[in-house]
Amino acid sequence: MSGVVNVNRISLNQITTENWSLREAIDGCVRNEIPTISVWRHKISEVGLKESKKMIKESGLGVSSVCRGGMFPALTASERVQRIDDNKRAIEEAAELGTDVLVLVCGAAPDKNLPESRKWVQEGIETLIPFAEQHKVKLGIEPLHPMYAADRSVITTLGEANALQNSLASSQVGVIVDVFHVWWDPFLYQEIENARGNILGFHVSDWKVPLPDIFKGRSMMGDGVIEIPRIRQAVEENDYHGPIEVEIINQDIWDMPGDETLKLMKKSFVEHV
Template identity: 60%
Template sequence: MAQPFQNIDRLSLNQITTNRWNMKEAVDGCARAGVPWIAMWRDKVADAGLAASKRLAQDAGLRVSSLCRGGYFPAATAAERRERIDDNRRAIEEAAELGAEVLVLVCGPAADRDIDGARAQVADGIAEIVPYAQQCGVKLGIEPLHPMYAGQRSVIVTLEQATTMARRHAAHEVGVVVDVFHVWWDPNLYREIARAGEDGRILGFHVSDWIVPMPDMLLGRGMMGDGLIELRRMREAVEQAGYTGPIEVEIFNQAIWDTPGDEVVATMKQRYLEHC
């Protein structure tokens, strides 16, 4: 089993964890707590402005671990699909400007009952934006979501699916993001983590916890240590597979959002050291 962390050098605050904080508040909160990384969300970047978001992070000495999110490729019409591609191009430009090496792709649900067709649209959409992402120096990280989100957020629901899709492209172009909340249940998980690591496909590792009973389908993630997930075992697996980059704490939970941000970050640091 991996040893507990002795420092927070790899810890990243995913902005959704302190969702009530705007960009400046999140950056300042990280700086106060000594958290060295931040994962930005596009809506927060838009609210603050792209140039201002970049400047705030740079002035605070923060590095941007990723930008969330691109994706949402499936759509009912060709015109809508083109709009999605154009938006992904803008997301790539934003990631490049912010210095984020990875754009996280939440691939999107089917526009109708044709889930296979939707998965084909995801593959086609990724293929279309890969050249532009490479031109901008941004890697695309496919994040598989828990199957309960297949009808609302993503038709890519297993790490095996995500890795297989990523392997249609070079490893320096497209990889996967391993989020413990979405994949912990998978009986093939550790085999698939190793498979994703064979050619360096793991581009991100997100932590939270699965609490029982889950209070809400979307806003039901727990702080590390409050649930069932074998966090350290999973961290050891992704490290053995070659991933030693930032570890993002990404928690959707209304009770946590309603807690003062500095208190959330303090708890996040403590639980990261204790459980990750």
């Protein structure tokens, strides 16, 4: 297996150019020969699903995923039903835009009860499976770094995500491997092997030291400590050969001219992924 990544696998996760509209991001990808985009739902809502679909189709871009579904835990049953309804809309959006992957950020514990919230996450995904299957969209459980357990996800390791996927026992459910969230895990490579055949996405960025910010702390590949090529080769050895999304949440990068970001992104992708 070659250790060199094919630049044609690059996908712009739209959050990397947060200051751009969907139209601007699509045009930027076309100008910079980036073949694939991952679309965020708040960008879809700005122009509507119909117009989003039209723009993407006319551009010729592939769609690697839609971000995001999830956020299942809530204090009341009615709130949890509302979360399910919103996830169904997200599944419909993914299907309309031509991707078969909806990324799930599972949600935090609203009442400090982590076990209960993890149960709600499982119940929420289980409820969605028939609807996802009907729309031919797979649900990608993305474990987030433990520092996000308080406000974004009670699923914090790839091992947890794998266990959840196994307990659901559905081919509609898989996992997302994002290097920013999992690089530190002493069981990472064993868990990537355990996820064989169920990896639905691979996301790259870097962990700069010191971390500049908890939420907006991701850096461009090569600017931090993550052994990205080793993780990439591990997911490839376990049957993931799809698009590689560059997902960078960083105010300084957001404030750069978008085309400059995409040029730097491609250069860093070739050299450090």
